[in-house]
Amino acid sequence: MTTYSIVQIGSDLTGWAIEIDGLLCASHPSLIYLAAHIEATLKGAEEREAALIAKAIAARPWPNYEERLAHFTVTGPWKPALDPFKR
Numbered sequence: 001m002t003t004y005s006i007v008q009i010g011s012d013l014t015g016w017a018i019e020i021d022g023l024l025c026a027s028h029p030s031l032i033y034l035a036a037h038i039e040a041t042l043k044g045a046e047e048r049e050a051a052l053i054a055k056a057i058a059a060r061p062w063p064n065y066e067e068r069l070a071h072f073t074v075t076g077p078w079k080p081a082l083d084p085f086k087r
Contacts, residue, residue, distance in 0.1 A: 004042070006034050033058040 005019040009027060017027040018034050024080050028034050036057040040050035 004038050005033065006038070028054075030058050 005037055007017055007019050007024075009015045009017045009024065015027055015029055016031055016034055017024045018026070018038060026034065026037060028037075033054045037050050037054035040053040041047075045053060065080070065082050068084075072080060
């Protein structure tokens with residue numbers, strides 16, 4: 001069984017890479033890109049297709065409040081935050 005991992009690389013651990021069975025196979029500064037690349041590969045995409053899919057996903061802006069709320073069902077008083085990264 002093949003194992004996939006995303007690991008930190010670089011002298012300052014500022015980059016990320018996909019590790020497949022202990023071998024570094026692809027690197028990119030974006031975790032979203034690498035996660036999308038692995039997901040596309042696991043779904044059956046070839047290497048070039050996976051790279052194009054990952055590039056498209058990484059280029060997409062973060063979903064706005066209305067897009068995040070579209071999949072939300074109210075079950076109580078809680079709702080998603082307007083800014084999920086604000087503390």
